[in-house]
Amino acid sequence: VDAGFPDRLAALVEERRSQILLGLDPDPGALWPGAVQPEGDPDDPAATAAAVTRHCRAAIDAAGPACVGVKFQVACFERLGWPGWASLEALVEYARDTGLLTIGDGKRGDVPVTARAYAQAFFAPPDGERGGLAVDAMTANPLLGRDSLAPLVDGAAGSGAGCFLLVRTSNPGAAEIQDVPAPERPLHELFARMVDELGAPSVGDCGLSAVGAVTGATQPQLLARLRELMPRAVFLLPGVGAQGGSVHDLAPAFEPHPAAGLVAASRSIVNAHAERGGDAPSAAAAAAEELRAATWDLSHP
Amino acid sequence: VDAGFPDRLAALVEERRSQILLGLDPDPGALWPGAVQPEGDPDDPAATAAAVTRHCRAAIDAAGPACVGVKFQVACFERLGWPGWASLEALVEYARDTGLLTIGDGKRGDVPVTARAYAQAFFAPPDGERGGLAVDAMTANPLLGRDSLAPLVDGAAGSGAGCFLLVRTSNPGAAEIQDVPAPERPLHELFARMVDELGAPSVGDCGLSAVGAVTGATQPQLLARLRELMPRAVFLLPGVGAQGGSVHDLAPAFEPHPAAGLVAASRSIVNAHAERGGDAPSAAAAAAEELRAATWDLSHP
Numbered sequence: 160v161d162a163g164f165p166d167r168l169a170a171l172v173e174e175r176r177s178q179i180l181l182g183l184d185p186d187p188g189a190l191w192p193g194a195v196q197p198e199g200d201p202d203d204p205a206a207t208a209a210a211v212t213r214h215c216r217a218a219i220d221a222a223g224p225a226c227v228g229v230k231f232q233v234a235c236f237e238r239l240g241w242p243g244w245a246s247l248e249a250l251v252e253y254a255r256d257t258g259l260l261t262i263g264d265g266k267r268g269d270v271p272v273t274a275r276a277y278a279q280a281f282f283a284p285p286d287g288e289r290g291g292l293a294v295d296a297m298t299a300n301p302l303l304g305r306d307s308l309a310p311l312v313d314g315a316a317g318s319g320a321g322c323f324l325l326v327r328t329s330n331p332g333a334a335e336i337q338d339v340p341a342p343e344r345p346l347h348e349l350f351a352r353m354v355d356e357l358g359a360p361s362v363g364d365c366g367l368s369a370v371g372a373v374t375g376a377t378q379p380q381l382l383a384r385l386r387e388l389m390p391r392a393v394f395l396l397p398g399v400g401a402q403g404g405s406v407h408d409l410a411p412a413f414e415p416h417p418a419a420g421l422v423a424a425s426r427s428i429v430n431a432h433a434e435r436g437g438d439a440p441s442a443a444a445a446a447a448e449e450l451r452a453a454t455w456d457l458s459h460p
Numbered sequence: 461v462d463a464g465f466p467d468r469l470a471a472l473v474e475e476r477r478s479q480i481l482l483g484l485d486p487d488p489g490a491l492w493p494g495a496v497q498p499e500g501d502p503d504d505p506a507a508t509a510a511a512v513t514r515h516c517r518a519a520i521d522a523a524g525p526a527c528v529g530v531k532f533q534v535a536c537f538e539r540l541g542w543p544g545w546a547s548l549e550a551l552v553e554y555a556r557d558t559g560l561l562t563i564g565d566g567k568r569g570d571v572p573v574t575a576r577a578y579a580q581a582f583f584a585p586p587d588g589e590r591g592g593l594a595v596d597a598m599t600a601n602p603l604l605g606r607d608s609l610a611p612l613v614d615g616a617a618g619s620g621a622g623c624f625l626l627v628r629t630s631n632p633g634a635a636e637i638q639d640v641p642a643p644e645r646p647l648h649e650l651f652a653r654m655v656d657e658l659g660a661p662s663v664g665d666c667g668l669s670a671v672g673a674v675t676g677a678t679q680p681q682l683l684a685r686l687r688e689l690m691p692r693a694v695f696l697l698p699g700v701g702a703q704g705g706s707v708h709d710l711a712p713a714f715e716p717h718p719a720a721g722l723v724a725a726s727r728s729i730v731n732a733h734a735e736r737g738g739d740a741p742s743a744a745a746a747a748a749e750e751l752r753a754a755t756w757d758l759s760h761p
Contacts, residue, residue, distance in 0.1 A: 184574065202589065202590065202591075234570060235577045237578070237581035240549060241542045241549060244541065244542040244544075245541075266601075267535070267567070268567060269533075269535060269567050270631040270698075270703075271631060271633075276485070276535035277538070277539070280535060280539040280541075288503065290539075291539065292541075300569060300603055301637065302638065303626075303629050303633060303637070304632075304635065304638070305633045306632055306633030307633050307634075325603065325604075328608075329571060330604055330605065331607055332605030333604055333605050333608075334605065335606060335650075336603055336604070336647075337604075339643065339647070340642065340643035341640045341641065341642045341643065341647065342640065342641035342643045
């Protein structure tokens with residue numbers, strides 16, 4: 160039997176000495192020079208999607224060696240229509256073939272019957288047949304409550320995959336909802352308790368569970384409390400770099416295990432050449448490696 | 461200048477004398493007999509998507525005349541991979557060509573930069589170029605707060621489209637989150653206030669705004685209060701039929717205007733032959749017409 164998501168993640172973090180997720184949220188207007196073909200029709204979705212695929216492959220080639228996985232921002236592929244979805248499928252396979260974990264960041268959430276359809280969309284079928292994106296983990300929105308999450312958590316378990324629930328997102332506007340007292344403790348603490356409970360059945364040998372939490376790196380003052388509430392959850396930490404978060408504030412995420420925190424960085428890696436100069440691939444490789452080393456050191460004091 | 465979403469909706473509701481949305485959430489294992497081709501390979505996603513397209517077209521042909529629009533459950537197309545997304549695109553166009561409104565029910569929500577990508581995925585570009593699904597409205601999840609919703613609301617406004625925010629969903633599990641006091645009034649009232657405020661700039665001549673609310677028909681006791689908080693919002697009411705809601709409890713939705721409530725029904729129309737007998741299209745047409753007449757009568761006492 161294959162190991163579940165937590166133990167696969169833990170082994171891969173140790174092997175690659177990295178907790179970094181390369182975030183891919185391609186903007187067709189800001190692709191790497193080598194990816195754009197001058198003869199391509201900018202209004203042809205298939206040509207745009209092909210350029211996006213080349214761009215993302217090049218970013219995986221350049222920054223992948225310093226990373227443990229790739230986080231795909233599904234919205235950025237959906238906006239290209241069906242050729243974008245085909246590009247996403249091809250890139251998930253490409254990243255998997257290079258030995259990287261794959262995370263589909265779509266923040267899905269719906270009533271139970273529909274949540275089952277999303278589980279089918281994102282996870283490989285349990286019978287080993289083809290189908291679905293077959294990512295190693297997806298992100299999910301917990302607003303619809305536990306019955307809406309069970310099909311995603313169960314679907315993940317059936318495919319040896321994981322599921323990251325939004326607990327506290329990285330954007331400023333999150334405060335007005337996720338931090339409201341509900342009724343005494345903030346709403347994000349209610350979500351944190353759900354993550355801990357939903358993850359209990361899937362704790363692996365490494366001590367981590369298959370139900371993780373998205374906890375924005377822009378709110379590091381919350382991390383110690385969230386770690387207390389979710390001692391077995393892997394924290395997916397967006398917001399380092401472009402959104403202002405610093406990796407040095409993230410220590411509580413790594414307390415239980417080096418694989419208990421995954422730092423997602425997209426623009427600060429893929430657009431590193433704008434700040435550093437040099438060609439895009441070299442700048443991305445250097446930025447990813449710096450982030451990898453800083454995070455690894457932080458989690459191995 | 462084309463009318464915005466509220467006035468287009470209001471005119472179409474009057475013209476078609478219907479507030480019914482045909483919900484399409486196709487299950488490849490339960491398609492109408494005429495849609496399945498016996499020689500099709502059930503493991504071939506393209507063949508499955510083609511059968512789903514035929515099924516949905518037949519459902520639109522049969523039930524569409526009693527409806528004002530079609531609500532597409534995006535998850536059910538995503539689970540077929542890129543051929544499913546292509547099927548969704550083709551069906552949105554087909555429904556639009558028959559004169560029906562189109563609603564992309566994907567419950568998207570993400571940080572602002574990503575929300576802009578979702579707006580591009582769902583709405584037609586403001587410049588009239590091709591691109592995006594080009595639905596008349598999408599559904600969105602408000603958990604990430606106002607800054608995450610602004611790009612969707614602005615994207616809708618730029619395309620003459622609408623946006624329905626989840627306020628109180630129809631599933632049982634919604635209670636543990638959406639009904640928690642936050643800190644005094646339930647969280648769904650906080651969302652209701654956001655809907656009202658975000659919709660203020662887009663109120664049309666009909667008095668309704670382009671920012672609507674998903675308010676489950678399974679919780680009719682909440683509708684009067686929600687109507688009080690959102691006097692200008694169109695209510696998208698899922699949960700009639702299969703989920704147990706009854707159209708007769710929905711009167712508060714229609715108080716401001718006949719177009720202020722849209723009743724979404726999927727399985728109770730598309731699977732009507734299971735209860736009524738007869739062939740699937742005739743049963744769907746009859747079920748949709750009954751629901752149309754009951755809802756129309758309710759809103760024209």
